[in-house]
């Protein structure tokens with residue numbers, strides 16, 4: 429295969445992979461290649477992520493093995509009936525590309541997914557072969573994220589986990605009904621069975637690692653999944669509930685949200701327009717509230733509009749919750765426990781840690797808090813400081829307008 433052919437394949441298969449958002453590489457243990465042993469260790473320099481403006485990770489070589497597929501998922505540009513140019517790498521070509529890009533310092537690792545060729549087992553074998561060649565033949569110690577195919581033999585998925593830092597299995601749609609309608613060849617129970625198997629293997633690997641230092645690691649950066657947002661009628665409340673259930677049952681590292689993109693020659697059952705990208709952003713914020721701010725899934729869902737089930741787009745979900753449950757405010761920054769401070773809109777985890785450290789020595793004034801937040805005007809209705817107490821917060825009908833970010837007309841030619 430000539431170099432030009434490989435470039436053409438790369439153009440097709442890197443473009444086809446861009447719809448998968450689940451490629452962050454956080455949380456891995458690092459393989460040591462000190463002393464000139466091996467290749468691609470992240471030890472000592474760490475993994476430096478590059479994110480595109482839309483939030484997607486670009487520090488990995490992110491490709492499909494092939495964009496041919498025997499399935500016909502309505503939302504997917506690579507589905508069987510799609511009229512796109514097809515390409516397919518051999519496992520050896522993926523290995524050569526990964527090593528070449530790594531040596532040129534373009535990437536820190538590989539994110540590999542694939543359409544389904546011939547069968548789920550055959551495809552999974554090919555994916556595992558790439559990882560095995562990289563690890564065992566080339567001693568590659570960089571990051572590898574493999575997409576597992578839920579219908580594949582669990583033994584193949586297990587082998588993938590032995591070579592990969594992270595394994596992910598996409599739930600695809602937030603609801604079982606949405607999956608049945610838009611991806612009729614996929615099965616929600618099979619997807620969840622595969623995630624359960626991966627979870628069990630991760631637990632077993634961690635347990636073995638505690639008892640024997642030399643025990644093989646299984647997906648040390650855990651498993652993640654992705655949900656497509658806006659391709660079906662699922663509300664933000666549905667999505668939050670599904671994500672919470674997945675975190676709870678499979679202890680996922682991350683749930684990624686990918687706003688549906690209309691595709692050429694789309695099926696008539698798909699929406700004609702993509703959802704606002706801000707919707708994806710608000711869902712990520714709601715995810716953070718559950719993972720880092722102590723909100724129960726039910727509480728995050730309460731930030732959504734009770735009629736539509738959708739999170740507001742003009743304000744973040746933490747602020748939306750505070751406006752809805754004003755009786756919890758104002759919070760006294762000099763006395764309140766950490767859990768109450770975490771509820772104050774505009775105060776992040778670092779700011780709260782700084783408040784807790786500083787108040788051991790002195791009482792905090794509004795100016796002290798102003799140094800920890802982007803806009804004290806938005807934060808002050810929700811807190812009490814040594815020299816500040818908001819008046820009649822709960823009674824102000826115009827509070828939403830006061831604290832919501834102002835809409836601005838952007839200049840077309842602004843620098």
Ligand code: SF4
Pocket residue numbers: 497498499500501504505506507508542543544611
């Ligand atoms: S199985 Fe994956 S690649 Fe194939 S059509 Fe469905 S979503 Fe697309």
